[in-house]
Amino acid sequence: xxxxxxxxxxxxxxxxxxxxxxxxxxxxxxxxxxxxxxxxxxxxxxxxxxxxxxxxxxxxxxxxxxxxxxxxxxxxxxxxxxx
Numbered sequence: 001x002x003x004x005x006x007x008x009x010x011x012x013x014x015x016x017x018x019x020x021x022x023x024x025x026x027x028x029x030x031x032x033x034x035x036x037x038x039x040x041x042x043x044x045x046x047x048x049x050x051x052x053x054x055x056x057x058x059x060x061x062x063x064x065x066x067x068x069x070x071x072x073x074x075x076x077x078x079x080x081x082x083x
Contacts, residue, residue, distance in 0.1 A: 001028060 008014040014032075021027050 006017070008017060018030060018032065021030055
């Protein structure tokens with residue numbers, strides 16, 4: 001018996017592929033698993049962190065420095081001090 005591993009980009013495509021594979025009579029076994037980019041999240045279950053459902057957009061960070069009084073020159077000085 002031979003084994004292959006297929007990574008699918010989303011749940012809808014995975015569902016379609018599984019339905020297709022189930023109709024083939026030469027498939028001996030189908031194992032389904034969901035792998036997170038972060039890995040196994042069960043060890044983080046008690047963590048107070050809330051994981052994002054998707055990547056944040058650039059506009060989500062608008063106003064992050066609104067109460068910070070810093071000039072563009074001061075920001076550049078701090079950035080260029082790092083080596």
